[in-house]
Amino acid sequence: MLSSLGSAGGKSAKPSFVSYVTPEEIKSEKEPSRKEKHPDLLPGEVVFCSASTVLKYTQDDLSQRGVFGALLCTNFRVSFVSDEAPTEETGQLFKNKLYGENDIPLSCVDNIYGGYEDKKKLITGGLVKNKYPSKMIIHCKDLRVFQFSLSFSKEEDAKKIFQGIVHHCLEPKSLRCLFAFSYCENTSYPEVQRKKQTVMFDSVEDWIQDMKRTKGNCRVVSENSNFELSPKLPQFFIVPSNVSDEDLTKYQGKGLPMWCWSHHSGCALFKTASIPLVQEDNVPQTYMEKMLTAVAHNHLYSVKTEDLSDTLPAVQDILLSYNKFKQFFLIDNTTEFWMSDMKWFSSLDNCGWLDIIRQCLQKAVEVVECLEKENTNVLIMEEGGSDLCCVVSSLVQLMLDPYYRTLLGFQSLVQKEWVAGGHAFLDRSNHLHLKDKAESQSPVFLLFLECVWQLQQQHGPAFQFSETYLTVLSDSVHVPVFTTFLFNNDSHRDNILRAESPHTQRSPLNCPTVWDWSVQFDCKAQDLFTNPLYSEKPKQDTSVRKSYRPKHLRQLSLPSSAFKTPPKKGFFKDEADNLKKILGVKRLSRWMLSPSSESPQTSSSVREFYEAWQTKPLDYHGLLLPCLDGPSIRVWMQRYLRWIHDVQILGGGPVAMLSKVSEILGEVQELQRQLDRHGCTLTSNHKGARPRAKTASVIAARSSVRLSSSFPFVTSRNWLFKPAIPTSLLQSLMVTGMAGNLADREDDGGGPESLV
């Protein structure tokens, strides 16, 4: 089942294309109006090659019909420009300003398949010299599938466009070739517009501010602002206060505990790139012990460490799993779709993607438990320290700190943990198709977004941003315009942007970050990024919080170790010696076992922690924990099913509820406005929780449009309002497979046959 879904394996014969006009007719028809068709090119965008009379199959119906138009390849995208006059409503609602529904940014191309008569072959680049397929199928990283027929174009054009697309999408290229650079040279963005903006963590102030916010008490390091300490370290970072200057430069930053977040009890979360320990050499071990002591020193001489390389899947496994998973959604035709529907759950299970999500969430809960319940410092580590460390540390902060569940807070979190944290976005996405980087490709950031989505769908009102926001963010990774996702770390970004600057010696090239959402979407569309049901924190609280931080309702009121053993004089020293002793014997004190050798103890401890939390009243501004049971971890429907016509719920889906809610909220606001006008003052706590009705206006404005479950990505088309009826090809197979003799029995036979 799976193999037929996925790879380029042979495909069963499909209904062949039925043209209602002969190619000759088309040609003669086209010839007079044949002028160069161009999409609206972006600044710095250049067309490489193009072909006309390309047929784009419309997936919207079963009949293998399509639209004719021109296919182009530019330095930014593959673009199909339809010969038909653009319909008014199409794409109006949630239009991306950079690329349209028939455009594929080059970095967004995942795989290209050639259709040779009945066979579908994966194109791997380089291979295609003379032959070109009659049909080209493009699978995109945002899960769109495009099918083009080249058989109506001039042979020469067809060959050129095919080879052009393959070349620009699949061949290795230099970073300089990415569109961002020619785009940014030709556009000017207002330098900084930082009022109420995302905290970028590119200045020492940002870091100090965040540490103050969480009442942390660590050492801010700004000595690396010009990457003098190490190019592998971020420009600015925070380490435990006991870390000395000379510690900073040892092992190029490896083993250095980087502060992530401080819990209100005083303990903190740190992450580090682990040092490979060589048996004979004792030096790294001594260093590691020193660092651990420094972490422990942060709060009550407590530290727990966790090597994520041992307990979570490797980045390669994450890629493998995701590659299997995504195939379920890259659907070439309806038959294939319904075939795969039969084994949907087990296929999903077997690819393991949901399980990886669960493992990451579980690990984060374990860390949260240490911070929240035991008030111990936690040091998470892995080789490199910038993949699963980023996933886990960001998740921990989302669960513990309501600030990161606001839109700006979330963006700041990504800046802090991922961008400044040195996640190798460029290598992990392999936009450059470098052969030697193929190994390092992995959707780690997407995995994080998946985990966030799980949290969000379990605790909707706790998040200010919407599901749509997460989906768009996951797409934006593949739009090679934003500095956010183009580099491997701070020094890499700094070097490149300086080198590419048109004005040498002056400021580095000014590129937008993904958080400049206006680059992609207008204000109205951006309204869909906020969750109308977000339960905003009542305003009065903010003034109080400074001096006194109330225990959140759902924070555990378990006795913290701080109160159990009041520190006495001399206690610290003993404890430190003791700790060293322990560490000297055991390399690291692991408190977790790997999931493969999962002890029932581990999961039951997490379960107890969850259950204890669950019995408390839920506070959307307090600690949030995900339920990790099988039925609770789900598929991110919006992201994965949005393009598949057969599963659109017309007039239904979450958006139906959302628009109703927005409508009600809009009415409420109107009423409130009227009340205000009549001088009826409402008490302040009502004002604090004023719902956002911006979304209301957006959706209300389009109430005439029939919404579907893939809103806002696909809006009403000329789809026939016909229900999708599952093809029942395989259904009879089930009978023999499962039901055995039961299936043959009479409903009310009344026979004496008995079944135990």
Next chain:
Amino acid sequence: MASASIPVYNSSNNPLENSSSHNASRESLKMELLADCSLLPGEERIIDKDIIYICPFSGALKGKVFITNYRLYFKSADADPAVTLDVPLGAIGRVEKMGGASSRGENSYGLDITCKDMRNLRFALKQEGHSRRDIFDILFKYAFPLSHGLLLFAYLSQEKFEENGWSVYKPMEEFRRQGLPNDKWRVTFINANYELCDTYPTILVVPFKATEEDLRKVCTFRSRGRIPVLSWIHRENQAVICRCSQPLVGMSGKRNKDDERYLDLIREANGTAKLTIYDARPSVNAVANKATGGGYEGDDAYQNAELVFLDIHNIHVMRESLKKLKDIVYPNVEESHWLSSLESTHWLEHIKLVISGAIQVADKISGGNSVVVHCSDGWDRTAQLTSLAMLMLDSHYRTLRGFQVLLEKEWISFGHKFANRIGHGDKNHADQDRSPIFVQFIDCVWQMTKQFPTAFEFNERLLVTILDHLFSCRFGTFLFNCESARDTNELRSKTVSLWSLVNSDLSFYQNPFYTPESNRVLYPVASMRHLELWVTYYIRWNPRIRQQSTMGLFTVHHGSLHSPPWVSSQSTMGLFTVPMGLFTVPMSNAQYYTET
């Protein structure tokens, strides 16, 4: 219910409770129990006993159980917060003794109770002195009253409600709403005394041109006399859904001219070129039925009809499927390979087939073609298909009262064999006639409400309440197999309807996001991608899952008698949440709804 929550019934606030207090003994402990659990009018205490409840979630709990003629109630003595169980005896499917007087090991001697609502209960007692004998006997007697010559509790209940639920469905009114009778369809009273068909209602709608004599002749050719009759008519295109049982074709391939002509009259009524007959069964089963005298409409006999098999399996397959599902969700949710385990129960696959069958029916009707739906006897799969298709086609059935009408009409009046399928008050737990067909239908409805969260006036709570009282025997609504049996047993005069309870407090069951849209056909997507396990129902006894999913319901401070025990969890304090669990609305926003 094994939970940390106690249904708070405060007797001092509720005058209704006084009626039951004369049953109470004066012992303080017993008084305390009564304060927790108010008895229904007509409910009587039978026995109470110190017992240990082996809770699968919190371990062995000492406490006290008491049994009335309606329920089993348990409250733990020392757990904090107290764990309570409140189980209507009707939900009990099987009571067994566990261990013997000489069994070793802690808590090895006691009772094992299998419930019809997806849970099992284990109690342990002291081994000395046959301590379980009396409780076992009493439980066995009162859980299965019909097997012991006793009345079902519905006949003992003295409950009074503002509304009389028995007046919810009036067949003539419903037909009139559909625009019937008209010049093509007439109402017949031929079955007024259940002479034509003892499992059909008294009022039937048939083609205008069919005479009473025709009906009698067709009757001989349809299994159990269940002739094709109209269930629903499309207002604009006049296409109809007719339902019936299988034709009695048999091995020899018998034909019946009257039946053939009768089906053609149905086709003719709105000028449909070809009548579509949906046989709900897999074709192999339809063929196999010939051996027992049944079968399906052959091509040559029914020239103007096309036959489509919908591949829905029989009651036995469904029963086993739900049993498998229970195995993977109770007491603990299968941990490794949850999705594969779920798939192997085939439960959602069956749901998919039922929904996709109904979609096909609804689609045909929308296209202006009349359809006839049957399975073998036309009271299980047929009821599922017609009622689901009607739910898709007619927005009236998506309202709170309209849904009650739909159930009364397609399920209750047309003789879905509730008594046999559920086994009300009957001790024979292995009865092969039992099957969760109605549960499956309610699951399908739930799937639709998930996909169209604003299209239904009622909320998930209504569906769960319906299923709870499907078993409870507190109301007469789901008792007996057919109308004739209900008449014989004077059901409507001697029992209370479930709709009395529901309609006396409609707001409790309302979906606040309901957006009425008449004339809109709802086509759910019958793909596994969109079908999900109804966690709030099937896994509701699991405290972890339950808590999460009660988020999907409103928290209303209901001290009333009827709030299902599992809803009264106090932990969602201050939350106002959306019924289908898609979004949750914080209280702060909810205030806007109520305070102006």
